[in-house]
Amino acid sequence: MNRWAAGLRELKQYPSAIGGLAIILFLIGLSLYTVVTIPYSEALDKWRGGEQWRMHPVNAGPVWADRLAGGDKPRTQVVRSTETEIREVPFEGGRQVRIPLEFDYHNGEFPSEINLFLRTLDSSRQAFVRLNWKTPSGETIALGGQRVARDDRISISQNPSLEGRLGMVPHIGLFAGDSPPDAPEVEKGRYRLVLDAILFDEDARLEADLAVYGRVHGVAGTDYQRRNLMVALMWGTPVALAFGLLAAVGTTITTLIIAATGVWFRGIVDATIQRLTEVNIILPLLPILVMVGTLYSTSIWLMLGVVIVLGIFSAGIKTYRAMLLPIREAPYIEAARAYGASNARIIMRYMIPRILPVLIPTFVTLIPTFVFLEASLAVLGLGDPVLPTWGKVLNDAQEQSALYNGFYYWVISPAVLLMLTGLGFAMFGFALDRVFNPRLRTQ
Amino acid sequence: MTAGSPLLQASNLHTWFELRQWGFLRVGSVRAVDGVNFALARGESVAFVGESGCGKSSLARTLLGLHRPTRGEVTFDGEELSTLKGKARQRYLARVGYVQQDPFGALPPFMDVRRLLNEPLIIHGVRDPAAREERIRRVLEEVRLTRVDEILSKFPHMLSGGQQQRIVIARALLLEPAMIIADEPVSMLDASVRVEILNLLRNIQRERELTLAFITHDLSTVRHFADRIFVMYAGRIVEQAPVDELLDHPQHPYTQSLLAAIADVDADNALEERDVPGGEPPSLLNPPPGCRFHPRCPKAIAGTCDVREPPRFAPREGHYSDCWLHDERHGS
Incomplete structure (x- = not known):
């Protein structure tokens, strides 16, 4: 022994x-x-951080902690243009493209941020996009239009003119429906971001990813670098x-x-x-x-x-x-x-x-x-x-x-x-x- | 080597331990072995007898090469011990077995018996595990251990004292020694197994024709296990003779008092006055001048014993004693 x-x-x-x-x-x-x-x-x-984390929310808590506390904080939703039906209308020297990005929002709390990532492929010239936000109640909010670079990010949350019009931070205001700015409440239902783009090249294609960032993420959450x-x-x-x-x-x-x-x-x-x-x-x-x-x-x-x-x-x-x-x-x-x-x-x-x-x-x-x-x-x-x-x-x-x-x-x-x-x-x-x-x- | 030459010879052997203060100041020496001469023949069994602290164990360790002699030399089979280096020294260590006093302490407690018996063989270059196992089993048989398989996988603390000492003896025999030094091999054992172990040692010594140097303070067992006796006192051999001669006709007053201390087992004369050596053994740091036994000696001659060291006398045939009493001028 x-x-x-x-x-x-x-x-x-x-x-x-x-x-x-x-x-x-x-x-x-x-x-x-x-x-x-x-x-x-x-x-x-x-x-090392960087672009690979762009679809992750900033400083989101762990999901389980929120659920334990009885909260209903949203998770991140990503809507991709590759998964939607794109309507294209060609014209002389280019094409007009309409991309509807739809998603359901049923959480009690507002998202933490909204970003739109755009990618133009096979194009020698900059495209032009115009965005329209449609709420479940049918209201349409124009988010403005702009030229997009080959690989671009439109930070909808950080649009000062939109914030001014809504009277609230955009990622709250866009989801608040008719509720007053001092006590906003989420309007639940199907939202849609309609993207109208004009591409100045016959072969050009446009891909768009809409990220509606949540307030919770995974088991451990995320940090300030996403x-x-x-x-x-x-x-x-x-x-x-x-x-x-x-x-x-x-x-x-x-x-x-x-x-x-x-x-x-x-x-x-x-x-x-x-x-x-x-x-x-x-x-x-x-x-x-x-x-x-x-x-x-x-x-x-x-x-x-x-x-x-x-x-x-x-x-x-x-x-x-x-x-x-x-x-x-x-x-x-x-x-x-x-x-x-x-x-x-x-x-x-x-x-x-x-x-x-x-x-x-x-x-x-x-x-x-x-x-x-x-x-x-x-x-x-x-x-x-x-x-x-x-x-x-x-x-x-x-x-x-x-x-x-x-x-x-x-x-x-x-x-x-x-x-x-x-x-x-x-x-x-x-x-x-x-x-x-x-x-x-x-x- | 010729058959007649001694196997081991010590001449003028001194082992002193220096005492230092603050690591460098020499303040004196403990003279554990202080001028010892003897020769051991092949196949001879000798006993070194003396009180505790007389230098017996230091002598044993010097012979084993564990202490470097301060002066004098040990010759083993014609080779001088202090000149041996490397391989030659290892060969010498293999030819001298060591059996210690405390069998439990002598076995590494964290090794099982198989492991600890393998150690000397590994150290001495027996590479083949099967060969090692075979030698171990042969030796265990020789020390009369039964149920070898069981014992091989046991740890020392699971064995009885007698079994432990048999393992220690087996370990000493493993390297086919020419000589065994046994330092009080039975003093820590139960009285019931002492005789067994002593008989075992004696038998092995006879069968293998070993030289056995047997160190003890117990004169009562010596007669059956030794051919010759050396009586040591304060780092010196004071008397030497064949066993019967010495026990029957002790010449040195120290030997006489040692024998007197064990001879009387009768209750009748328990209260009788005996000339048991009084006092303590002398300090080895500052041994008394002249004969070292004189402060305790009942027959000390004032003016001689306390001044001059006694030379070696031969009062009887083959019987040597270092005592002035044998000097004819004093008349023994």
Whole structure:
């Protein structure tokens, strides 16, 4: 019977071990799912933002939160000309095109924005469009006409003359029907944006996409750059776990080996290690990281390297040394020397395995501290420049005054994930401690 | 090597431990082994006897190469131990087995028996796992362990003290040694298994024609397991003789008092005055001048024993004793 197997079997008795393990497995599963569904390069590209997010609303909350609160906020609706019937009338040197973009609107709240994206194909000259808005009650509101470039966006929400005529922001006014401007109410039903265009080329075609932006989006909502927060929340998981795990492994293993080496060789080796440790313990980690991030690079892998390098001669050396000193004098080590075991073998195979079970719980609880460290750096604005992480979401939220503006989900979801990570590893680590740390064993 | 030459010879062997203050100031030396001479023949079983702290274990460790001798030399099979390096040193370590006092402590607690018995073989370059397994099984049979399969997968704490010590002996035998150094191999075992383990060691020693150096503080068991006895006191050998000769005719006052301490098991004379050595063993840091036993010796000769170190006398045939009492001028 192996003592590891026995220990793991004993773990089952602790609910916190089961709970912690479930959380850890969930996070690992989420990481794997993320890495498979959103490849690394795609994630970086998405998080860079830009045109690919143009059909997403700005600062929309999560759908489930709105539904839980009993709200009826709209989702984004996109109406595409490729899915409607286009009526074309040719004339000398061009064509007249009528595109009706129809959609149903039944939500209790107004949309957050309206944009019309136009694309002219196979045309050498600019087209001219005239827009008419038809409400369910049959009223027609002229939105004016304009020339369109090859790839154009008509921001209906930001049309000052229209706003002046309606007395309200267009994306409210266009949906308000006859209700008074000081207490607008949504007129439900079928809306239609009729697009009359004149194309000055016989082969020219016009495509139009109408985006009626909602106020909720997906599971996580969106941020001020229309990016889906889910990308960052999902990708933050493998990044956080990898950072925490690598930092914990890197510091624990090197520290352990160095402590054991010092204990084994004693004398000047031990003294050097101890003095280095004492100097290093005084060095403040966070300011050094801030300095490196400010002056050199905020790449997460560089930060990881700095964390590990500064973590090698950490206080752990003192703890491990205290644990290893009595082991050094154990008869089995003397026996190993007597049958010819080398110094390296004694350190790696006879000294370190002896204290490993006691270190496993410490190691597990160490992982979230590094996850938090990475998040702290990101919140301080020293997050990785390209990778989406939880800390960077928090940093964005803080910069955009998310809580002041009521975008609580922007702060809560990454915070919950961070806390979940801490909780999972802590629960599992404490249970491991009970099993593997003999000093805490009851009975 | 010729058959007549000794297997192991120690001449003028000193093992001192330096005491330092602040890491560099030398404030003195603990003279654990302080001028020891002896030779062990092949296939001989000898016992080193003495009180705790007389330097027996330090002597054992020096012979094993765990301590570097301060002065003097150990010659094993014609080669001087301190000159051995690398491969030659490994070969020497393979030829000297070590059985420790505390069998549980001597086994790494995190290795199962199979693993810990594999270790010496791996270190000494036995690459083939099947060959290792075969040698391990053969040795376990030799130490009379039954249900080998079961024991191989157990961890040391699951075994009894006797089983643990058999494993330790098996480990010492694995590398086909020419000599075994057993440092109080039974003192931590139950009285019931002591004799078994001692008999086992004696049988293996005879079958394999090993040289067995047996370190003990217990004179009562020595007669059956040793051919010769060395009595140690304060880092020195004070008396040496074949076992029966020494036990029946102890010459050195220290040996006499040691024997007196164990001879009387009768309740009748429990209260009888005996010349048990009084006081403490001397400090190895500042050993007394002259004969080291003189402060405790009931027969100490003032003006001689406390001034001059006694040379080696041979009061009887093959029986050596370092004591001024044998000097004819004093008349023994």
